[in-house]
Amino acid sequence: MTHFSSFRYFHFSLLILAFSFSGITQELPEWQRLDILSVNTEEPRASFHYYNSEKEALGGDYKKSGNYKSLNGTWKFNFAEVPENRPQDFHKTDYNISDWDDIQVPGDWQLQGYDFPLYVSAGFTFDIDPPFVDNTYNPVGSYKRTFILPSDWRKKDVFIHFGAVNSAFYVWINGEKVGYKEGTKTPAEFNITDYLQEGENSISVEVYRWSSASYLEDQDFWRLSGIERDVYLFTTPENRIQDFFVTPTLDKVYDKGILEGYVVIDAEKRKSKLQLDIKLWDGNELISEIKKEVKNAEDDTLRFEASELNIKHWTAETPNLYHISLSIKEKGETVMATSTKIGFRTSEIKGGQLLVNGKPILLKGVNRHEHDQHTGHVISKESMREDIKLFKQYNINAVRNSHYPADPYWYELCDEYGIYMVDEANLESHGFGYDEDKTPANKPEFEPMHHDRINRMMQTNKNHPSVIIWSMGNEAGDGPAFIKNYKWLKKNDPSRPVQYERAERGENFKEPHTDIIPWMYASLDFIKNSYLDKYPERPFIWCEYAHGMGNSTGNLVDLWNFVYEHPQVQGGFIWDWVDQGLLKEDENGNEYWAYGGDFGPDHYRNDGNFVINGLVNPDRTPHPALYEVKDIYQDIDVSLKESQGIKFTFVVKNRFFFTNLENYEMSYELFEDGQLIKSGNENFNLGPQQETTNQYELDLENEDSEYFINFYFKTKEAKNMVPEGHAVARKQIVLQERKEVALDVDSGELKTKKEKSQFVISNDSLEVKFDNETGVLSAYTFKGKTLIKKGPQPDFWRAPTDNDFGNNFPKRSNAWKSDTQNPKLLKFKVDQTEDGVEVKTSYQLDSVSSTMNIDYNIYADGTIKVNNQFEFDGDTGKLTSLPKFGNSMILPLDFKNVKWYGRGPHENYWDRKVSAFLGVYESDVDDLYVPYIRPQENAYRTDNRWIKLIDASGSGIEFIGIPEVSFSALRNPTSEFDPGVKKAQRHTTDIIPRDQIHLNIDYKQMGVGGDNSWGAETYEKYQLKPQDYSYSYYIKPVVK
Structure with missing residues (x-):
């Protein structure tokens, strides 16, 4: 044929x-x-x-x-x-x-x-x-x-x-x-x-x-x-449609529709004249009809075209679909029929940008493996629909089928609900390496295998509007096999760009054979130095970036600030969508998600938890990082332009390319010290890629208070798996910063008593004990209720994340762990003051050649002011950044109810907190824990004004930052999330909750990073460089 x-x-x-x-x-x-x-x-x-009929089709x-x-x-x-x-x-x-x-x-x-x-x-x-x-x-x-x-x-x-x-x-x-x-x-x-x-x-x-x-x-x-x-x-039937390729595009001004294509007929056994009917439908309305006669058996490919069609365009924002039906008739009777849904759109490279319908779209994407926690590579329709629903609700507009064509139903869903797709051939030979003398791409005997896979991908999925880019494979070296297949794809489907990540990166294969520069995990510096100004005719789109292994996906805001600043950089695909854990039971019947090394003989190679890189768990429950992705990927932005008195002017920018903001209701909420004091809403008629200003009168009455405003853009009706009232975008803007807190305290009398092993400070309501040998607060009791069992203690360590292990941070930074575990008491001094009692402690930190001072001002009403000072005397050239600078302590389990005024409600870190708005939140301590499949650092919250931990009666303990602190509260100590300098085969079932609360009140913790998990460090701006640090906070009883 x-x-x-x-x-x-x-x-x-x-x-x-x-x-x-x-x-x-x-x-x-x-x-x-x-x-x-x-x-x-x-x-x-x-x-x-x-x-059997057009109606059926x-x-x-x-x-x-x-x-x-x-x-x-x-x-x-x-x-x-x-x-x-x-x-x-x-x-x-x-x-x-x-x-x-x-x-x-x-x-x-x-x-x-x-x-x-x-x-x-x-x-x-x-x-x-x-x-x-x-x-x-x-x-x-x-x-x-x-x-x-x-x-x-x-x-x-x-x-x-x-x-x-x-x-x-x-x-x-x-x-x-x-x-x-x-x-x-x-x-x-x-x-x-x-x-x-x-x-x-x-x-x-x-x-x-x-x-x-x-x-x-x-x-x-x-x-x-x-x-x-x-x-x-x-x-x-014997006479049938063998294949067809429909190319619905737009005219030169991206307005009217053009329908082109061909139908391959197998009519070798025909006994009479055959007719091919091609019809374009909008619902039940017939838009266009083409009739073709099959004249003889050799006339097996019939081409057709229709133009000047009044149609709605397909994009991920506006997934308008039409039906095309194809029927073969013999003597006026339908012999067979088929149909498919199509979308009118263009996908092309012009002026160094990827254009869809003439617009330089941004791909806010993820890589998606087909994975099910029970059935592995066998994916149900329900699972696919759940993925699409989450994509739409978390502002993900693009997917790369990594690294193979997906189930046919996946394409139907992406067509229907609007997801841009990079369809990738099932072709990866990573194990050979990329040397030109080793890679199969440079070996003639492998060329048919390369072409077979690329051809089958293209032929199977060519009619889907969601497929806007073909990918010839992944990590398969480079050579003539890809150069030839690039030319073949461009000849057989000129309607789509073609990409291949390894293209043109070898010395001998510089002939252009990728329309897009899709380098994976390219750093911002690398893009600046190796892409910008060097490829003016081709856009840059990460085929993989922001590696999501474990507690990761930091600095996403920095990556996207860069995207918005450089028009040729058009987004990318996060690695990856779902943790590929397989559900398994331990010997006690407890379920956990298994990863590499949990099955099979030990002599087989396994790559551990490197298969756990998702934004969602295997059961599709979101990781905290997905909330960050949602906010960074959103298509509406608000910024403060200026303020004059009570008049505040904000800029609203519509970053959609094809959507008017009239589809959303904007609302705002004004907060004073975390309490809602004013709200309002309005509608916008703002076109794609446009911006406007809005002015509001906001009376910030108290000069000592903190004020911030939250904006929300919510759907007016349910559409494309996004429910009515769903916030597609939101933004928090601080209008007036909080002043430093100074508490009123009771300066009544306190007694001091030195005992054999401890020093006791007390009155009728309060008892505070310090260990004489360690200088650590060993008990804090108010009105007969123990509030702290131990601590604060110096803490510089966090349980290593997967990214930490990837850059060998646990080994390189082990000095900070050593000094967390073994500080040497230099000074322990207790003095009566006019206001109460002052306790001064000082610790020698041998491994980092520095000193840590923790001073306490204790007052009769139970308030304690804690002052931490880190005096760095070490060699900055020999030490890494501090993983953390803070205090750890142990509280009774009674205080399980945690309430805080800071960032939340979900876990957040220095470099992953855009989505964690300031506010007042409440949670059970058990719900703060984030059960990463391989246990590691988790549950952190930043920028906290205060934190309360209370019992069922409403009594407990409060920590007030001077001005802000970070905190975590878990039922396990850091040590139980830390396997040591090397990873161990550990799972959530290894974390057995203790009958106590391990609380950290910290200055800061370094960011989690996220560029990759095999060497990239946390961005310098999110590191705690070795230097002097100090911070303070209050502790006070909460009495109901």
């Missing part, structure tokens, strides 16, 4: 090589050959279904069409650890499988009781020796079941569809071999008409865990295997 001539042309130059190579390997089975990728499969085609319920039969469900299954032990004759119809197990299809067999999952970030689980894999352990799954052929299918062609099989498989029908296919993430279809019989039929499938195809499937995810997507039969 003419449609596939370019595919054959691509291979022509390789025929001699292929024949030569096959001469060497012709005795090997297909799954250990590079020159055979499939046997007896149909050519790849667009994703669509067959119907427009209805879209293919499962009720009569042309579809699902083979999902229970199959019989045999597992063999090595290929030679597989049941080699199981496909025969008389083979006895009565003692075989049952298995669910689709499903990964490792998650159904066979074999074991392996997680490897980059590299293979076997020695590199293509086309061979290590068969000393290479499991084979043998599947078998029967089905009844519908009686009305006897005179039709029947095909079997495998959505995805990992990694290579054979199929038999009724004992006869039908064919072979490798390559996991795109469909394989076989014509099985000649193999069928009336009534009951048997199907047998043999799946290999590893094959020659595995050399190009070295992605950063769980290595699983099995039949991973739908298996079904479908039937077609």
Whole structure:
């Protein structure tokens, strides 16, 4: 067929090589050959279904069409650890499988009781020796079941569809071999008409865990295997639509619609004239109709065009879809019909920018692996819809299918609800490295494999408007294979840009073959020095950035400030969307999410929790970082322009490219010291990329108070999975800063008494004890109730985050940990003063050659003022930044109710607090804990004016910053989240809550960072450099 001539042309130059190579390997089975990728499969085609009428096709319920039969469900299954032990004759119809197990299809067999999952970030689980894999352990799954052929299918062609099989498989029908296919993430279809019989039929499938195809499937995810997507039969008439490509675009001024495309007809068996009807629908309204006659069997590709169409455009903001129906008629009767939803839009590179419908959009995206905590690579429709819902509600407008084409339903959802997509070929050979003499991209014998994967991706998903960019693969080196495929894609689909991250980065492959510069994890300095001014004709879009491993995603605000300042930098895709943990139980029946190293023999390589990089947990509950993403990604901004007296002028900017703000209601709330004192709302009619000013009269009456204003933009109606009243954007602006607090205290009499092991300060209501040997406050009791059991104590340490481990911070900064654990008391002095009692303590910090002073002013009403002073005398060249500067203490568990005036309600850090508004919040201490899958630093809150911890009666303890402090409150000490200088195989089940509260009242903690998790440090502006520091706070009883 003419449609596939370019595919054959691509291979022509390789025929001699292929024949030569096959001469060497012709005795090997297909799954250990590079020159055979499939046997007896149909050519790849667009994703669509067959119907009996136009009405059925427009209805879209293919499962009720009569042309579809699902083979999902229970199959019989045999597992063999090595290929030679597989049941080699199981496909025969008389083979006895009565003692075989049952298995669910689709499903990964490792998650159904066979074999074991392996997680490897980059590299293979076997020695590199293509086309061979290590068969000393290479499991084979043998599947078998029967089905009844519908009686009305006897005179039709029947095909079997495998959505995805990992990694290579054979199929038999009724004992006869039908064919072979490798390559996991795109469909394989076989014509099985000649193999069928009336009534009951048997199907047998043999799946290999590893094959020659595995050399190009070295992605950063769980290595699983099995039949991973739908298996079904479908039937077609003899004369049918084989394929079609619809390109709905816009005219030169991005106004009217243009509909172009072609339809490939298989009409070799036609007995009379055929007619092709093409109709464009807006709901039930027919917009355009084209009729084409199939003149002869050779006329298999029919092209069509319609222009000047009055249509609504498709964008992620305005996902307007139309139906296109295609019907074949013979003698006026419909022989078959199909349909698909399309969107009119353009995607192009102009002036060094990516334009959609002529506008330089920003991609506020994430990378998404297909992952389910129970079923691995098998994803339900409900899970996909949940992802889309979260995308829309958290301002994510783009997704990169990392690193392979997704389930067909995913594309339908992105089309319908509006998500820009980078569709990526299932092609990664990271384990070879990038050297030109090693990478398969530079080896002719691998070229057909490269093209097969890129071609299948493009052919399957070419009709989806959400796909605005093709990606040729990920981390697969560079070479002629990508240069040729770039040219092939540009010729066969000129309607979309093409990208490849490794393109043009080698010395010998500088010929342009990427339309976008998508360098992953490029730092801002690197972009300034290596991209800006050097690629004026191509935009920069991170294909991966802001690595979200563990407690991460810091400094996102800095990255996006840079984006807004540089028009050619158009956003990127956070790595990544979901933690790829697999649900598992410990020996006590407690569930946890497992990661690399939790399964399988120890001698297999595993890359630990590097698979846990998401913005959401495996069950899709958000991490605190997702709230930051939502605010940074929002498309409406407010800033304070000026103030004169009580008149405040604000600038509202609409950052949408296609949406008027009339769709949202703006409201504001004015707060005085955390208490709401005024509110209002109004509507805006503000066009895309426009800004306006608004003035409000805000009377800030008290010069000693703090005032801030919160703005919210909420939806007026539910749309695209976003409910009515949902805040799509919000902004907090401080109008008047808080003055330093000076408490009124009671300067009554206090008694002092030195005992053998402690020093006691007391009156009728108060008792404060200090340990004579350590100088640490050992008890703080007011009116018979213990408020503090121990502390404050010097604290410079935090439990290392994954980013900390990535840059070796736990080892480099171990001196701060040592001095947290072993401060040496230099001075402990107690003096009576006119106001009360003053306690002075001083500690020598040997590891950092510095001194820490903690002074206490204790008053008769129970108030204690704590003054911390760090005097740095060490060598700045030998010491890292301080992880933290603060105080730790232990409180009774009774004070579980935590209330604070500071940033919240969610966890926040110095470099991740844009989304954590100032306010008054309340939480149970158990709910402050953030159970990161690998335990680490968590639960922090910054910029706090005060913190109260109270019991059920309302009594407790309060901490008041002078002026501000940071805090965390947990039921476990830092040590229980800290595995040491190296990571350990630890999980949430290792954190057993203690019957006490471990409270930190700190000056600050360094930021969490987030550029990457293998070397990048926290930005310098968010570090505590070794120098002198001091801070103070009050402690006072709360009496109900």
